[in-house]
Amino acid sequence: MTSPDPALAELLNSRIRDVPDYPKPGVLFKDIAPLLADAEAFAALTRALAERANALGATKVVGLEARGFVLAAPAAFAAGIGFVPVRKAGKLPGAVHGQSYDLEYGSATVEVQCDAFTPGERVLVVDDVLATGGTLAASLDLVRRAGAEVAGVVVLMELSFLPGRERLGDVPLEALITV
Numbered sequence: 001m002t003s004p005d006p007a008l009a010e011l012l013n014s015r016i017r018d019v020p021d022y023p024k025p026g027v028l029f030k031d032i033a034p035l036l037a038d039a040e041a042f043a044a045l046t047r048a049l050a051e052r053a054n055a056l057g058a059t060k061v062v063g064l065e066a067r068g069f070v071l072a073a074p075a076a077f078a079a080g081i082g083f084v085p086v087r088k089a090g091k092l093p094g095a096v097h098g099q100s101y102d103l104e105y106g107s108a109t110v111e112v113q114c115d116a117f118t119p120g121e122r123v124l125v126v127d128d129v130l131a132t133g134g135t136l137a138a139s140l141d142l143v144r145r146a147g148a149e150v151a152g153v154v155v156l157m158e159l160s161f162l163p164g165r166e167r168l169g170d171v172p173l174e175a176l177i178t179v
Helices: 006-014 033-037 039-055 067-079 134-145 164-168
Strands: 017-020 028-031 060-064 082-088 096-103 106-113 122-130 149-158 173-178
Touching (some): 033 039, 039 067, 039 122, 039 149, 039 173, 060 134, 067 122, 096 134, 106 134, 134 149, 134 164
Parallel strands (some): 060 122, 122 149, 149 173
Antiparallel strands (some): 017 028, 096 106
C-alpha cells in the first residue's frame, strides 16, 4: 500500500479532538466528529480512501459499524464502487455470515449478508480506529467466508501502543494517522 501522506495526516490529526476520561477514567478518546464536520478535511479523507480502493483494484468497500460506515460509504461512492456494511449481530436482514470475537470483558459478533459479494471480488476494509484488532480481524474472516478477497485495510488512525496490527496477519494495512 502507499505510504501515509504527512500533509494529509497533519490535516486529519488537526481536526481530531482529544477527550480525556471518556468513556471511562484513564481513557483518552479520539473524537473524529470535528474532522467529519470540516468539509476540507472530510473531503481529503474521502479522496484518500477512494484512491486506495482504486489503486488496490477493489470492487467493494466494507465499512465497520458504526464510524467505519461514515468513512467507507463516501469513499466507495467517490471510487465508483459498491459499499457493504459489516454490522453488529441481529442488524442485517436475510441470511448472514457471523463471526464472534473476544473483547476485554466478554465477546461480540459481527455479521455480513451472505450475498454481499460475488466470488473473487476484491474488497477494501475501512474503519476509523485500529486498537486491539478484534473487530477488524473478525471482519476479515467474514469477507473471506463470504467469498471475497481482502485487497487491504485502511484505518483513519492506529493506536500503535496496542497489538491490533498483529491480529490482522499479512493483509496490507495502512493507517493514515498513527498515535
